Amino acid sequence: MSTRPTVVWFGLDLRLAENPALWAAGGRIAMVAEQVAGQASGGGGKTGLAADHPNAKAVFWNRRYEPAEVSRDQELKTVLRGDGLLAESFNGDPLFEPGTVLNKNGQPFQVFSAFWRTCLGKPEPAPPAGAPRKLPRPRIWPESLAVSDLGLEAAFDWAGGLRATWEPGEAYLRQVGWREFAYHLLFHHPESPHQPLRREFSAFPWQSDPQGLKAWQRGKTGYPLVDAGMRELWHTGWMHNRVRMVAASFLVKHLLTDWREGAAWFWDTLVDADLATNTLGWQWTADCGNWRACRAPGYTDPGKLRPPCSQKQGWSWARATRSRLWIMSRPAAAPWQLWHKEMRRNR
């Protein structure tokens, strides 16, 4: 076995377990690099990486699927290979490599249920690998705090009971299927974060309403469920899926504000911000995506009916999600009256 080391680049994915790039490097790892991409010269000269680590024989990393990262990875591979290094990327994220799930005609699926059925008919993805038992120490440790100094670890194992009793069921797996579908759509439509997939929506007369947009962002619309969700988002970076749908619906269907404004706000504020799923969520809410959940005649996705002003539904959804903690007051019988009051107050 060659003694020349392999550099493993940790980008977004910092896991030691379930990390195929780390596994592929085997025992030959001598270093991990945080910023390989920034070191690519791109101009045909040696990359900073090759210059800094003249002994390295390979660079491995887990690939990303956002359009900009796909091009960056390709460029990086060309540059590193030009430097005489073995450059390989691995799938450490979706269950099925985007672009590999196609219909009988070799075309991308546009119906989720058919896409997911095909995924489930494929050989099961390999079970996740654990963390390597041993990782070589760097010659010099960089100056650092201990993880425990950051106070990030929970004082007690709050998820222990859940872990011991919960078994992912079909409904959960289906949600993961939606995530797969989102990656599939982004792969086939790299323009989708900026372009509606139903082209006719390019000409949709969205209204410019900076004041309304600001009220929505700050959770000051007067609609309790929308506001609770938006305040929760701002304070915690998270919102339940149902509440995301209601809040997003309010922006695009009530304020008639361009879905891209909402997607940009979610992108900036969600801790789980993800280009593929965020784009799917927003195009889905704005009904400007070109895919369907199901092909059955007469099928209506119940999630498409999301009036934010039905008091009963608002309360039951708020109760079902932890967003209720962010409701400031009991909802008014007619929240649209509050909307006008809030807007006057914010003027």
Ligand SMILES: Cc1cc2nc3c(=O)[nH]c(=O)nc-3n(C[C@H](O)[C@H](O)[C@H](O)COP(=O)(O)OP(=O)(O)OC[C@H]3O[C@@H](n4cnc5c(N)ncnc54)[C@H](O)[C@@H]3O)c2cc1C
């Ligand atoms: C407008 C809008 C924007 C969204 N933006 C994002 C985003 O930026 N990042 C993000 O990860 N999710 C996004 N979602 C999808 C969904 O809201 C979150 O994935 C979900 O709330 C995560 O909660 P959970 O981990 O409890 O999910 P669970 O219900 O436990 O599901 C398990 C996993 O499946 C995936 N998943 C669940 N629901 C969906 C869904 N509707 N679409 C695609 N994948 C799903 C997620 O990876 C999730 O962690 C968005 C949804 C909407 C309506």
